[in-house]
Amino acid sequence: MRLSSRVQSIQPSPTLAINALAKAMKAEGQDVLSMAAGEPDFPTPAPIRQACVEAIEAGHTGYAPSAGVPVLRQAVRERVAAYLGLQVADDQVVVSCGAKHCLYNAMQALLEPGCTALIQAPYWVSYPDQVRLAGAEPILLPCLEDGFGLNRPAMEAAIDERCRLLVLNSPSNPSGHVLDADDIDFVAGLLRAHPDLVVLSDDIYDRLVYSTEQPAHLLRRHPDLASQCLVINGVSKTYAMTGWRLGYAVGPKLLIAAMRKIQDQSTSNATTFVQYAAVTALRSPPELVAEMLTAFTARRSRIVEGLNALPGVSCTMPGGAFYAFASFAELLERKLDGQVLGSDMRLAEILLERERLAVVPGEAFGAPGFVRLSFACGLDTIDQALLRLKHFIGTLD
Ligand SMILES: Cc1ncc(COP(=O)(O)O)c(C=O)c1O
Numbered sequence: 001m002r003l004s005s006r007v008q009s010i011q012p013s014p015t016l017a018i019n020a021l022a023k024a025m026k027a028e029g030q031d032v033l034s035m036a037a038g039e040p041d042f043p044t045p046a047p048i049r050q051a052c053v054e055a056i057e058a059g060h061t062g063y064a065p066s067a068g069v070p071v072l073r074q075a076v077r078e079r080v081a082a083y084l085g086l087q088v089a090d091d092q093v094v095v096s097c098g099a100k101h102c103l104y105n106a107m108q109a110l111l112e113p114g115c116t117a118l119i120q121a122p123y124w125v126s127y128p129d130q131v132r133l134a135g136a137e138p139i140l141l142p143c144l145e146d147g148f149g150l151n152r153p154a155m156e157a158a159i160d161e162r163c164r165l166l167v168l169n170s171p172s173n174p175s176g177h178v179l180d181a182d183d184i185d186f187v188a189g190l191l192r193a194h195p196d197l198v199v200l201s202d203d204i205y206d207r208l209v210y211s212t213e214q215p216a217h218l219l220r221r222h223p224d225l226a227s228q229c230l231v232i233n234g235v236s237k238t239y240a241m242t243g244w245r246l247g248y249a250v251g252p253k254l255l256i257a258a259m260r261k262i263q264d265q266s267t268s269n270a271t272t273f274v275q276y277a278a279v280t281a282l283r284s285p286p287e288l289v290a291e292m293l294t295a296f297t298a299r300r301s302r303i304v305e306g307l308n309a310l311p312g313v314s315c316t317m318p319g320g321a322f323y324a325f326a327s328f329a330e331l332l333e334r335k336l337d338g339q340v341l342g343s344d345m346r347l348a349e350i351l352l353e354r355e356r357l358a359v360v361p362g363e364a365f366g367a368p369g370f371v372r373l374s375f376a377c378g379l380d381t382i383d384q385a386l387l388r389l390k391h392f393i394g395t396l397d
Contacts, residue, residue, distance in 0.1 A: 051280035
């Protein structure tokens, strides 16, 4: 059998792989602590589950319009109006099987061989491979030395006539960094200078922010650039609905029509009754999310303070999402059993083998020397994980 060069150009998702390994070890009865997961540990809220049951009972079990049921597209428009101050028409919305699916459709619609897409490190693992699947070249912009903002000189230098797409993700997975207004204004300047350039704004963590101030967003600050911006979002993270597989994209009509066409010829509609549950999620009162956010806030302090108390580890306070992205660079120079640790990949392997602690190495996100620890877990798990890390550090020469 000969597989396509396209599929040979990509790797399996490292986060999904580590997660699967940790789950398998747990299933064997091993006492594994998993901080590798990218999903809230809460159940989907009861009103959303109930809406799904009612949708099934009401017979919403057949095919639906490929781009999403009208009532959900309307709920998405309301959400975008409330959150971004953007009035969009029905043909500017497409509902898909998760934000990941929206991203895939967008890359397929915008990219082709010979063109490039700019991705700032640290980046979510799927962006570069989705660019490759579209036959294009991802340009991975190296991290800044002093934080997780945009590497503006690298970005400016990488833009040429081949560049079609710039990916923004704020709050970010893996760093939790929230882009500031200066970075957003910088991007606005690039868009004005390059009218064919499109920004793909992955807003999947937009409700999971720890400041009372609204984070800077391209469309709030520069609504005139809506014709060059595709917003991608979904219900997975905000409403603890990762397994339901529902996301949406909002953007320029031409691009949305192209994404709808791709969807028509590939997956068709996202699961019909899930779409009705998503309407309930999007129209739910803020208290539904506030409860989870309160828990995440306490966990964030506990893990970041705990990490910074470990010798050789440093971690900035994430402004959003539920990940601590800590530098272990100093420790990588230390020895274990006479051998230098060397890489975060090796570190993650050893942590799983010896301490039964699953984390994701920074290399997977284009940030060697870092480790991502998800704090979508209870405070007791965080405390135990910190103890295991402390024990591990104690075994290093
Ligand atoms: C930055 C980012 N974008 C998109 C997704 C995909 O979300 P969904 O479950 O809606 O496909 C994830 C999930 O981990 C993510 O972290």
